[in-house]
Amino acid sequence: MDKTAVAVLFGGRSSEHSISSATAGGVLRAIDRERYRVIPVGITRDGAFVLEDDDAAKFALDPERLPEVADNGTRVLWPEAAGTRELRVRRADGTVEELGEVDVVLPILHGTHGEDGTIQGFFDTLEVPYAGGGVLDSALCMDKHFMKIVLEATGVRVVPWVTVTTAGWNADADRVRADVASLGFPVFVKPARAGSSVGVSKVHGPDELDAAMAVAFAEDHKVLVEEAIAGREIEVAVLEGRDGAPARASLPGEIVLTTREFYDFEGKYLGGDGAEVVCPAALTPEQIEAVQAQALRAFAAVDGQGLARVDFFLTDDGLYVNELNTMPGFTPISMFPKCWIASGLAYGDLITELVEIARSRR
Template identity: 75%
Template sequence: MDKPAVVVLFGGRSSEHSISSATAGGVLRAIDRERFRVIPVGITREGAFVLEEDDPDKFTLDPAHMPEVADNGTRILWPEAAGEHGLRVRQVDGAIDDLGDVDVVLPILHGPHGEDGTIQGFFDTLELPYAGGGVLDSALCMDKHFMKIALQAAGVPVAPWVTVRKREWSGDPDATADVARRAAAFSFPWFVKPARAGSSVGVSKVHGPEELAAALEIAFAEDDKVLVEEGLRGREIEVGVLEGRGGASDRASLPGEIVLTTREFYDFEGKYLGGDGVDVVCPAELAGSEIDALQRMALEAFEAVAGQGLARVDFFLSEDGPVVNELNTMPGFTPISMFPKCWIASGLTYSALISELVDTARERGAA
């Protein structure tokens, strides 16, 4: 019990449950056991907090059998009052076991109910230190509509878009035509995406007006607010950002690049299921001036949303310079994901990157 205790929290109620679980497998395998005592806590798709096995192999990313948090009958009992850090678990037979004090929660959750400020507010209320984004930046970046507004207000360029709400679109041809009229100034292709989802879930590439209705239907199945964006032309570049520690400035990683060969766009299959047609390259082949511009804008975007902990800033590098596509406050964090790859290329190991997030959270909690 002399080591700092880290709750690795994963799963969740969103459509990205399995990706979060796969990320947990990588984190559980790589976290520094010499420094930290690890408590794996899973959230089932129904929202139950359960004590999980400390077994990385259980959560290996397998396209044929995606990992999942099953309800094993245990229930995590969080501290009952602010200032208390004791964690307990109610076993299946009703017995309650003490798991000791928690020093940091590492919420590797993606999507609603985890990456949107809700779980962050819960831990703020309990006064439990946690890694990653806070309430404000998590909520802003989860909602692509408000994220774009915040970035625009700070002078950070974003792709042109219109926002469509479910109540405005009934699915009939007239409603679809009205959306098309609102986006008429955009050149094709368009991207239609849920405002509050990630991992390219519910995203479609639209080549003409005839494809818009089907794309809206797919996106509205994930969220009642949808963005129609102009598809920008340029290289797809991603930069990792880490919050500065001890009064130091925030840091930006070397950029990585998503290189599409035969795939239309970087969709869910290409990201996680080993689909052909995409290469993840880090570091990207860029001129020094391009690297400087991307890193500078990544830090500006992080500041614009009051970022804390970490973020991955996604760009299109056009002929006129970089344009921010989005920020992810808990980006894909498997060992093969872009965020770790960028920091590994910048000199941090995967294990050291996890330690960096935990140490930053501990410092913030102490302050």
């Protein structure tokens, strides 16, 4: 039997380029080579699609030197029309080679131009199957403002927030400061459309707000200011069901903070002290059932496809959904794989499941 051809797509134009590349390193190392023929496709920071070496070690997560997709002069040529799946590459010398048909694209992309519905729409137009979220759920969950509106409208409790645009801030910063003060301090300031805690600040008082807004506005012209909820940080991994079966929720995990104020970029990826990923979380059976049910409810609310990680605050008065990530961190040390490993699904099998879900969708 011929192997299924999987194009692993990574890198990209967002600020999360290196994390996407590191994730690809884990995927290239663990994907089932007996079952799949792998075509590694990198996207440079300038948006060029290049054919990469099939070398997982090249994209290992190294805190001293985060991996990058370099422009090696090749250009991957996607199918020229819908209904065909022939993939080609133009080499640096101008020669064109056939890479054969691609059966599924596995887009391990974080942030804008990858996790926001744009690349999903591209592959929908070409009628090329792909793993993960679709256009709608990707776009909704990438924009935390609209994600909260949708969740709140369907009865899912979210963290109280204020949305601020650069135009609004420049026109009347004092009014924004008053709106933020109504939430009470501390608050979190974050870009509306970024991930991996890029551009996020914890603000303890009014004197810290302006600097935090500048950091967030450097990433996006729309910023969320959220109430700092005192509670446990619980996360649940969700997978779409195959062939019409219902979605599944993993055992919950927990982010345990000791000396770190919040789970920032350094704590997530650079080995910083003060934060620990624990899975499964120490919860009662009733709490596990409640958080899984709410995760599935949130996934359905955004018309979720493929996968998502649903992040919660568990407080004395119940659960708040913080956000959904439609392409969550997927390195071997990330919460999403850890939750499924704790639930009995190994890392390599999880990759297989994502590919096969995408195939069954077509």
